[in-house]
Amino acid sequence: MSARRRPTWIWGLAALTAAGAAARFATLSVQSFWLDEAVTHQLVTEPLRSMLRAIPHSESTPPLYYVLAWAWVRLFGAGEAGLRSLSALIGTATIVVLALIARRVAGERAGVAAAALAATNPLLIWYSQEARAYMLLVLLSALTVWCLVRSDVRGWALAAALALATHYFAVFVVVPEMVWLAGTRAGRSREVARSLLGVMLVAGALLPLAVVQAGGDRAAFISSTGLGSRVAAVPKQFLIGYATPGATALTVLAAAAALGLALALRAADRGLLALAAVAVGVPFLLAVAGADYLTTRNVISAMVPLVVLAGVASSRTRAGPAIVAALCAVGAIAVVGVELSPADQRDDWRGAALAVGPAAVGPRVLVVDPASGVPALGLYIRVRRLTPASAPIVATREIDVVDVSRDPPYPTPALLVALTSFTASVVHTDTYTVVRYRAVTAHPVAESFAQLAALALIPASGPGVLLGG
Numbered sequence: 001m002s003a004r005r006r007p008t009w010i011w012g013l014a015a016l017t018a019a020g021a022a023a024r025f026a027t028l029s030v031q032s033f034w035l036d037e038a039v040t041h042q043l044v045t046e047p048l049r050s051m052l053r054a055i056p057h058s059e060s061t062p063p064l065y066y067v068l069a070w071a072w073v074r075l076f077g078a079g080e081a082g083l084r085s086l087s088a089l090i091g092t093a094t095i096v097v098l099a100l101i102a103r104r105v106a107g108e109r110a111g112v113a114a115a116a117l118a119a120t121n122p123l124l125i126w127y128s129q130e131a132r133a134y135m136l137l138v139l140l141s142a143l144t145v146w147c148l149v150r151s152d153v154r155g156w157a158l159a160a161a162l163a164l165a166t167h168y169f170a171v172f173v174v175v176p177e178m179v180w181l182a183g184t185r186a187g188r189s190r191e192v193a194r195s196l197l198g199v200m201l202v203a204g205a206l207l208p209l210a211v212v213q214a215g216g217d218r219a220a221f222i223s224s225t226g227l228g229s230r231v232a233a234v235p236k237q238f239l240i241g242y243a244t245p246g247a248t249a250l251t252v253l254a255a256a257a258a259l260g261l262a263l264a265l266r267a268a269d270r271g272l273l274a275l276a277a278v279a280v281g282v283p284f285l286l287a288v289a290g291a292d293y294l295t296t297r298n299v300i301s302a303m304v305p306l307v308v309l310a311g312v313a314s315s316r317t318r319a320g321p322a323i324v325a326a327l328c329a330v331g332a333i334a335v336v337g338v339e340l341s342p343a344d345q346r347d348d349w350r351g352a353a354l355a356v357g358p359a360a361v362g363p364r365v366l367v368v369d370p371a372s373g374v375p376a377l378g379l380y381i382r383v384r385r386l387t388p389a390s391a392p393i394v395a396t397r398e399i400d401v402v403d404v405s406r407d408p409p410y411p412t413p414a415l416l417v418a419l420t421s422f423t424a425s426v427v428h429t430d431t432y433t434v435v436r437y438r439a440v441t442a443h444p445v446a447e448s449f450a451q452l453a454a455l456a457l458i459p460a461s462g463p464g465v466l467l468g469g
Contacts, residue, residue: 009108013099013115020095020119024088024128027339029080032350037083037131038376044070045078056212060219063209064165065133083131090135091128095119097142098304102311104149105272113324114311120331122241122338123296124303130346134297137167141301144177145275145308153181153188157195161202168210169298172279174199180271223292230294231284237296238303240330243344243406244337254330260323264313272305272312279305347404348431349373353380355427355434356468361397363444364468367455369403371464377402383466388449391467395444399437400468403457408433411457418455421445433457 033041039058043051043066051070055063069086076082095118103111118124127134140163147156160177163170178199181192222230239254240247265273279302287294310327314320338344342351356366366383368374374385386394399422403409411433416424422437422445435457439445449465456463 009103009111012108012112013096016099016112016115016119017092017095020115020125021088021092023119023125023335024091025085028084028088028129030339031080031129031346032348033080033131033376033379034346034349035373035376037346038349038373038379040066040069040131041078041083041379042375044073044083056209057216060213060216061133061167062165062206064162065136065167068136069131084129087130087132087135088128090139091124094124094128094135094139094142097139097146098307099311101142101146101149101304102308104146105308106312106315109320110308110311110315112311113314113320114307116324116328117307117310117331120328120335121303121307122244122331122334123237123300125331125335126241126338127297127300133166134300137163137170137301138303140166141170141173142304144173145272145304148177148180153191153195156181157198160199163301164199164203164206167298167301168206169279169283169293170301171203172282172299173275173301173304176275176278219293222295223287227287227292227294230296234280234294234296234299238306239327240334241338242296244334245341245344246333246337250330250334254327257323257326257330258310260317260319261310261313264316264320265309266316269309269312272309276302276305276309343406343430345431347373347376348429349376349404350380351429352402352404352432352434353377355429355432356381356400356402356436359398359468361438363396364398364400365394365396365447365452366464366466366468367399367401367452368464368466369401369405369456369458371462373404374464374466377404377466381468383468386449386465386467391465392449393446394449394452394465394467395446397439397441397444399447399452399455401435401437401455401457402432403434404432405458406431409457411435419447419451 043054043058046054048070051066052063055066069083072086073083076085095115098118099111099115102114124138127138140159143159144156144163147159156177160174164174178196182196235255236251239258240250244250280299283294283299286292310324314324342348368377374383377383399419408428410428411426416426416435419437421441422439425436427434452465453463
């Protein structure tokens, strides 16, 4: 490589990484914490020992991300920007690693293309702005591939062990890599054997935790949606993310561009193709067999070989740069669309909390849809959960019914006159609805827990009933 070309590659990668970092860091605090992030917040703001004791009973993933986040928030704070900035940094680093893999496989053009695609991919940006373990899973999965293409077996073992300690779905990347190593590194059999044994020991150590977490059945919500719709959603969400204005048109454009790159793949790419196929295909087969955990975020590690393959393919055809530019443009449009469309963002518990505001006449009760969002609302309003046993009858002068969902239903007239001793007012937006009931008398009115729960805007939603300040 000439001395002149090397700076061109470095500056190109630096510019794309800076652009990707800007897309990730600039809007970290725009969206509210949603319910999963609220769980992360609760965990990492506890003492370390308490957090580690709580993880088996509150999470479905191993503890590595939470340990890192626990240390991170003590330096950068536990607000939206502070807590999410760890994922943003990890997501930015992922751009570099994916570019290095593609460059190693097919040269600098492939590396630049992979960096551009990683920098602008809506799904990777989404999880670079979420306080959960998924972006760390992607980075560590990428590092396993990077180590393999460099024949760094020890580095691979470390990255694979850390990936398994981040998310159990790393197994669908690590196991095929183990098979490949065992079959192709006969000349270094002792080093490979030690590395494989070390990774298996880590997996074995995590197994009791996985059994305990699986027993909590916290992933049951996944199978509540039809498997077919989730399978169909994976490629769409890999291309343009979850929801954005003009999603259908953007999906068609991105799919056509991806198909153009797929036509440039060669037999030499079968290793990366197999890795992507296993990372998605095996969870699908397990779901069909009854172990259903298939959802886009769980198979997000497949993005590693797919982004690299896209970069490699683009370097083999004259149309490659134009196709990559089209995919990047689609990604940028989708990301900007999400930023401009609150209905396509995370559940807006912060907005709902601002709409509720402080208690006007007190004492106050809050009825929250869904009940699983109570921890997220609790980050913005001080609340205490009530139960039928602890509070069968509640004396209150204000009842605020909160529903946070995309396009929430407008309260029916029947609901607004449900309480004869109260008057009702409504705040209704694209992301939440707040119905406020205020007593017409100067003294608190006694209402049963059942009557309060019945005020939920979504029937049979199992709302949370809270005493709020």
